[in-house]
Amino acid sequence: MNSPLLRLLARLVLQLPDIEQIPTYQRQIVALRRLLVSLQPNIELSDDVVLHPRFYHPRGVRLNFADGAEIKRDVRIGRDGEVPGEATLSIGVGSQILSDCHLDCSSDITIGDGTHIGRACSIYTHTHQTDSREVPVLESPVNTAPVVIGSDVMIYSDVVILPGITIGDGAVVAVRSVVTRDVEPYAIVAGVPAEKVGERT
Secondary structure, eight states, rough: OHHHHHHHHHHHHHHHGGGGGGGHHHHHHHHHHHHHHHTTTTTTETOOEOOOOTOOOTTEEEEEOOOOOOTTTTTTEEEOOOOOOOEEEEOTHHHHHEOEEEESSSSSSOOOOOOOOOOOEEEEEEEEEETTTTTOOOOOOOOOOOOOOSSEEEEEETTOOTTTTTEETTTTOOOEEESEEEEEEEEETTTTTTEEEEEEO
């Protein structure tokens, strides 16, 4: 009964709260994580923002998250190292960004209220100007453009949104679409590149 496996199991169990205390424990961890992030410069988080594990953001990106915003696990914020200055990621009231999303904040990203960003989505705000043969691709200039996503927008999983795009209020973007042009309010778009296939009535 004194096997290493049993000792390891006992040690693990002793590190966990009682079953009835787990929701309280989770809330305390979420609150502590939010507090530690909010202490950093250029970070504005409302009291009920929820940040799940392994949320990453670099220096040079300002965060402004409103009431009820929720960031699921493994969401990564990044930016091109050659872009000067700072950019802002703004997330509106009650909006959610699900797991494994990648948000390029080389320029600003603005997300409205009550919007859903599905799993493994990618939002880009920079691209490289590669049209000249005289310039090696690794030395090509960087162009940036902000992305604006309205309120009450449903973006399903694995969507790619390119720089400079505006997605209007109430729009729906289908799974694995690539958004290469603006989406009008309440439009339903799908495909590569995304085209209008319907409308919310």
